[in-house]
């Protein structure tokens with residue numbers, strides 16, 4: 001019987017298997033960030049060392065400062081320093097404050113070629129699913145698993161089920177990978193992917209750039225999936241060519257030959273199949289406290305009579321927390337600030353899209369743009385994007401997770417409504433009492449220059 005892309009990568013990493021279906025897997029790449037300190041403490045406590053330091057890479061992102069803040073909490077700075085100390089002690093290559101390759105682990109990893117097709121990559125972070133965009137099997141692990149991988153370069157895992165999401169149709173103007181993944185999550189539900197690895201296939205996917213594929217795979221976890229992945233193709237190979245940690249020269253050519261075989265066989269079967277017509281999508285935003293509350297921007301906040309009785313309690317709590325009027329048009333929602341950044345949407349392509357919209361006006365509310373990595377920042381500055389943003393009163397920052405999770409002190413005040421390109425809109429996500437609406441970079445920039453949620457398709461040419 002045919003095998004899926006997932007089967008091929010999983011099976012080539014098995015070291016041992018138990019009768020209960022658990023497999024001991026070899027880990028090709030282990031990424032650690034500045035919120036992983038506890039795992040190193042545990043390793044020390046157990047008197048162990050990092051088994052394969054050359055396969056482990058550190059990245060300062062969650063706690064790093066994105067601008068000069070005289071009130072910066074010294075504890076945050078300490079977390080960044082601790083990662084550097086742990087890396088030094090264990091002989092791990094780490095990209096910390098001031099390093100030209102520093103960035104959000106899921107932005108800088110692929111960009112450095114640390115993520116490769118066919119590889120098994122893990123990180124103590126839920127959005128590790130991002131890396132599957134390059135044809136890797138990549139998933140987030142918990143703190144005790146991080147310690148296990150540090151000590152052994154292996155991991156025990158239960159074999160997940162497989163789901164294929166086939167996407168065909170052409171994305172309309174101003175409809176991006178972010179709109180696609182928000183629509184997928186609202187279609188299958190925030191738990192729809194639980195227990196599965198999702199493979200995205202179809203013409204829409206093969207037409208996507210690598211940056212868009214990274215956005216798509218990034219939010220697979222928001223549908224509950226263990227991982228998201230896309231078979232590597234010519235787009236993948238040309239993206240990886242010349243990347244710092246990718247194979248070089250002849251070795252690269254050999255690798256490409258091997259990577260070409262990394263696709264699901266025609267007769268492979270999946271445990272679940274879903275089909276999406278991308279041609280029908282509109283720019284999409286969330287209204288509630290789960291990414292599954294995504295709707296086309298032309299829609300309205302659901303009214304009481306549209307809610308199933310078993311969801312009423314949650315609906316009422318969401319309406320209150322988010323300060324919403326049931327039935328109101330989404331475009332009527334006034335916002336207090338804008339965040340353009342995070343491992344979902346802080347790559348060059350994202351910043352270019354936001355800058356195109358920023359050219360049409362100037363920010364009505366505080367707006368920050370946080371590039372995903374130093375390399376993205378440098379390239380954006382070379383193209384003059386920072387100047388476009390600054391001219392439109394969008395604040396241009398240094399790379400990091402920033403307001404996505406507010407762990408470094410960049411936060412949304414209680415009760416304030418934020419148009420955000422990040423991936424989670426949970427209560428309190430961007431700071432206690434914060435209200436988050438998820439959307440694409442173009443939509444967030446449109447909200448910035450109008451001061452309310454806006455259909456970016458109606459904006460172009462209408463604002464000065």
Ligand SMILES: CC(C)[C@H](C(=O)O)[C@@H](O)C(=O)O
Nearest residue numbers: 035062124125126127140405
């Ligand atoms: C802090 C970290 C462990 C966390 C995660 O696992 O995803 C963070 O990155 C997030 O996005 O919530």
Ligand code: SF4
Nearest residue numbers: 127342343401404405
């Ligand atoms: S940018 Fe946000 S989602 Fe991504 S790793 Fe950082 S905190 Fe997590």
